[in-house]
Amino acid sequence: MPATAASGSQACVVEIRRVRKRFADLIVLDDCSLTAQEGEILTLLGSSGCGKTTLLRCIAGFLKPDAGEIRIDGRDTVPVPVNRRPVGVVFQSYALFPHLTVANNVAYGLKMRGAPVEEIRERVAKALATVSLSGFEERYPSQLSGGQQQRVAIARVLVLEPRVLLLDEPFNALDAKLRGSMQVELRQLIKRLGITAIFVTHDQEEALTMSDRIAVMRAGRIEQLGTPEDIFDRPQTAYVADFVGASNFWEARAASGQITLPSGQIVATKLDGDVSLLIRPHNLALSSAGSSTWNGRIISRRHVGALMEYEVEAGATRPLRIAALRDVEATLLSTGEAVSINLRDPTACMAYPRP
Ligand SMILES: Nc1ncnc2c1ncn2[C@@H]1O[C@H](COP(=O)(O)OP(=O)(O)OP(=O)(O)O)[C@@H](O)[C@H]1O
Ligand SMILES: [Mg+2]
Structure with missing residues (x-):
């Protein structure tokens, strides 16, 4: 591990500048630029x-960009060839060697590098302790749960002490509950080690949970780069707003710097x-009919956690989605009921121009 890894300074570790990549006629990366800071x-x-x-x-070096820089x-x-880059990759399928024990799976990369036996033993033990799998050394992958296999895959990369950790949808094979706990666990682990990590997911909730910053990609471009709060509360485009979080789009006219809602409220x-x-x-808040001039009717309701x-x-192109804490309003409002909206x-x- 580099001595500076946990310093929390804002040094730029990965810098991607104007990267382009195409496969035949298909432009897959179109002028992508972003940076990842230390830790x-x-x-x-x-x-x-x-x-x-x-x-x-x-970034890992398995593909060469057609243009642009990756620093x-x-x-x-x-x-720099793949095996010389200071990066470790955890792939979507963990691809553990089924015929090797946990310890040998984790030791594999070090053996390939010709590390001394004693050093390998120490580093494997440390990596397994890091992912809370001490005592599992002699098991085979088939004798582990999905979450445990996942952690072996992470240990196998961490043991090589990469400067940058790349993770491609590492939780795809896990059920929803395990996925949730692994997200928290992995975030804590990365933070404890002070590693710089680039994490890939198509799951917006996972991105909000895991990330210091999120780059929302769309058709090979970075649509917005920001903190989870930026992305969720201040989406710069309607695409980002729609992709991250549940949303309503109310079509209206803006005049003299104001949008007036049917309730008379002004944005x-x-x-x-x-x-x-x-x-x-x-x-949006619901109340009994008549308490606002913005009226509607409940067409369905469903439980989403709390x-x-x-x-x-309510007169929009699509029905409005309105969320309320269950204990407050759930007993009050039922399907078919006339309601007022505020x-x-x-x-x-956030307002976006409509073509
Ligand atoms: N080696 C390749 N040859 C040709 N086309 C490719 C190749 N690799 C990827 N593509 C195409 O490039 C596009 C982007 O693929 P990529 O794997 O980067 O998507 P992704 O964002 O990771 O998607 P997913 O969430 O499904 O994993 C896709 O249209 C894919 O079909
Ligand atoms: Mg992918």
Whole structure:
């Protein structure tokens, strides 16, 4: 591990500048630029096929970009072969060797590098302790749970003490509950070790949980790069707003810097003309009919954890999604009921121009 790894300074470790990659006629990466800072977990988030794995493979060295630069600690990596890059990759399928024990799986990379036997033993023990798998050395992968196999795959990479850890959808094979706990565990582990990590997922909740910053990708481009709060609360485009978090888009007209809702409430905007107004489901409040001039009817409701999410027909192109804490309103409102709608916080809305 580099001595500076846990210092928390803001040195730029990975710098990707104007990277392009095409396969035949298909442009897969189109002018991608981003940086990952020391000790940061940066997530590439985007729908299937948007280029996440391709970008990760370029960083790891399995693919060569057609144009652009990839620097690690300021050094151009493009001429550096895969096995000399200071990166470790955890692939989507863990690809453990089924015929090797846990200890030998983890030791594999060190043996390939010709490390002395005693050193290998010590480092494997340390890596397994790091992922809480001490005592599992002699088991085979088939004798482990999915989450344990996942941790062996991580230990196998950590044992090589990479400067940068690349993780490509590492939790795909896990059930929802295990996935949730592994997300927290892996984040804590990466933070404890002070490693710089680039994490790939198409799951927006996972990205919000895991990341210091998120790069939302769309068709080979970075659509927005920011903290989870930036991405969720201040999405720069309607695409990001729609991709990250549940959303309503209310179609309205902006005039003189104002958008007026049917409730009479006003949202300030810099736009003029036709707009789509992003209103998150928890930013709308329901009450009994007549208490607001914005009226609707509940067409369905469903339990989402501690929330009740209503679908409300209220004159929009799509029904509005409105979320309420269950203990407050769930007993009050039922399907078919006429309701009134109010916006909770006009400053928490975002407006986008409508073509
Ligand atoms: N070796 C290749 N040859 C041709 N096309 C490829 C190759 N690798 C990837 N592609 C194409 O490039 C695009 C991006 O692929 P990539 O694997 O980077 O997507 P992704 O964002 O990781 O998607 P997913 O979430 O499904 O894993 C896809 O359209 C894919 O079909
Ligand atoms: Mg992929």
